[in-house]
Amino acid sequence: ARLKLAVVVGSNRRESINRKLAEALAKLGGDDFEPSFVRIDDLPLFNQDLEADRPEPTLRLKREIEAADAILIVTPEHNRSIPAALKNAIDWASRPYGKNSWAGKTVAVTGTSGGAVGTAVSQNELRMIMTNLAGVVVGGQVFITYKEGLIDDQREITNDATRAFLKGFLDQFAGIARKLAA
Numbered sequence: 013a014r015l016k017l018a019v020v021v022g023s024n025r026r027e028s029i030n031r032k033l034a035e036a037l038a039k040l041g042g043d044d045f046e047p048s049f050v051r052i053d054d055l056p057l058f059n060q061d062l063e064a065d066r067p068e069p070t071l072r073l074k075r076e077i078e079a080a081d082a083i084l085i086v087t088p089e090h091n092r093s094i095p096a097a098l099k100n101a102i103d104w105a106s107r108p109y110g111k112n113s114w115a116g117k118t119v120a121v122t123g124t125s126g127g128a129v130g131t132a133v134s135q136n137e138l139r140m141i142m143t144n145l146a147g148v149v150v151g152g153q154v155f156i157t158y159k160e161g162l163i164d165d166q167r168e169i170t171n172d173a174t175r176a177f178l179k180g181f182l183d184q185f186a187g188i189a190r191k192l193a194a
């Protein structure tokens with residue numbers, strides 16, 4: 013059976029290059045994973061006061077994370093950190109205390125930006141956060157420099173070397189997630 017994969021895109025931008033990369037990865041990993049995209053752009057800004065009567069989108073987020081065997085987070089870098097929208101989603105799903113939805117999940121992290129080492133800093137930060145919250149954050153540092161045309165309208169990765177590299181990353185992720193889900 014294919015692994016249930018929750019895909020979290022760390023950008024709330026309509027034309028997000030990270031969403032394009034995430035869609036390409038979902039397609040590339042199609043034999044191993046059954047992907048579903050998790051929405052984060054309608055979550056209110058986290059506030060402990062809201063926890064008494066939690067808004068529905070935050071409950072939906074927790075349900076979707078909990079239903080998954082594995083989590084793929086594809087994130088941009090905002091000022092050498094993860095975007096506020098992603099941190100907001102991570103915080104919501106980590107709560108309430110004792111009911112952290114990320115617990116025990118196998119997580120993989122990647123991302124893209126126009127910069128040469130774009131997203132390296134944000135990914136390392138994200139890796140640290142998820143190491144605290146999740147079960148396992150898989151190895152492999154995958155920083156993709158986005159160039160126009162790298163991902164086409166059919167969500168195919170047009171560069172052979174990049175596609176092979178990303179396939180290797182997904183294979184490793186699936187292998188680990190499968191062992192831990194067994």
Ligand code: FNR
Nearest residue numbers: 023025028029030088089090091092125127130131
């Ligand atoms: C950026 N961008 C950026 N890029 C980068 O490689 N390192 C960085 O620290 C930053 N910082 C940053 C801050 C803010 C507030 C914005 C809006 C942007 C550029 C970023 O990589 C670019 O906007 C990407 O297109 C963002 O990814 P999405 O939203 O297209 O997926």
